[in-house]
Amino acid sequence: MNFALILFCLLILSGAIWVADIFFLRKHRPADAKDPWWVEYGASFFPVILLVFVLRSFIVEPFKIPSASMLPTLHVGDFILVNKYTYGIRLPVINKKIIAINEPQRGDVMVFRYPEDPSLDYIKRVIGIPGDKVAYQNKRLSINGKLLETTRLDDYLHPERLYYSKQFIEKIDGIEHSMLNDADAPSFISNVAQFPHRNNCLYNDAGVICTVPEGHYFMMGDNRDNSRDGRFWGFVPEENIVGKAFFIWLNFSNLKRIGSFQ
Structure with a gap:
C-alpha cells in the first residue's frame, strides 16, 4: 500500500472541498444554512491532513x-x-x-x-x-x-x-x-x-x-x-x-x- 500516494490524494480532495467552500459554495448558501456533511468533514480535515502530509513528507516519518x-x-x-x-x-x-x-x-x-x-x-x-x-x-x-x-x-x-x-x-x-x-x-x-x-x-x-x-x-x-x-x-x-x-x-x-x- 502506497500510503504517501493515499495521503496525497486525500490532501487534494479535502483541499479542493476547502477551496470550493471558501470561494464558491459558502456564497451560495443561505446565511443560516448548515454546511453539507461532505463540506463540513472535507474542510475540517484539510488542515490536519496538510500538517501530517508536510511532516511525513519533509520532516520525519514513522517506521515499524x-x-x-x-x-x-x-x-x-x-x-x-x-x-x-x-x-x-x-x-x-x-x-x-x-x-x-x-x-x-x-x-x-x-x-x-x-x-x-x-x-x-x-x-x-x-x-x-x-x-x-x-x-x-x-x-x-x-x-x-x-x-x-x-x-x-x-x-x-x-x-x-x-x-x-x-x-x-x-x-x-x-x-x-x-x-x-x-x-x-x-x-x-x-x-x-x-x-x-x-x-x-x-x-x-x-x-x-x-x-x-x-x-x-x-x-x-x-x-x-x-x-x-x-x-x-x-x-x-x-x-x-x-x-x-x-x-x-x-x-x-x-x-x-x-x-x-x-
Whole structure:
C-alpha cells in the first residue's frame, strides 16, 4: 500500500472541498444554512491532513521494524523515526530530490525503497558508498582493502528464538555498532538475484566482493546471517532513499527500548 500516494490524494480532495467552500459554495448558501456533511468533514480535515502530509513528507516519518535483520541494534516491534530531510529534500510520492543537503555516510542506518519491489520500505546499514570496494569474506568486512576493526562481546541471546549468536562491536568510519554472526551459518551466499550492476560483484566460497557503482549504495543488516540484503539483491539506487533512521519512540513489548537507538 502506497500510503504517501493515499495521503496525497486525500490532501487534494479535502483541499479542493476547502477551496470550493471558501470561494464558491459558502456564497451560495443561505446565511443560516448548515454546511453539507461532505463540506463540513472535507474542510475540517484539510488542515490536519496538510500538517501530517508536510511532516511525513519533509520532516520525519514513522517506521515499524518488521524483522530481526537489524538485531541487536533494532528489534522487531520497534517504532522508529526517520529523518526525511538529512539526505536532501524530495518531492512527495515521486521521491525526486530537488534540494541536495547531505549524502548517506558509511555506518548510517537508512530506510529505502526495496529495489526488487519499490512499494516496500527496507531498513539496513550503509556499508558502501559510490566507488567503494566492499568485501565480505569469511564473515569479516573490509572496505577499500581495509579490514574493519571488531571487538568480541558476550554471545547474544535472541529474544524470540532463544538461541545464541556471536556478537561483536564493529567500527566503520569511527561509528561503532553491534553486529551478529552465527557460527553454524556458511560464508558463501546462495540464491543471489540477477540485479542491475551484477557484474560489479564477485561471489566465491568465502562470500562476496562488490564495487559500488555511482549513484548507488551497498546495504547490510547488522544480523549478518539473518539478513537478506545487498549481498543477495544488489545495490540501492539514490532515488530509492527514504531517509536516515535516528530514534526509537515506542516498543509496546519493551518500553525500555524507547530512545535506545545506537
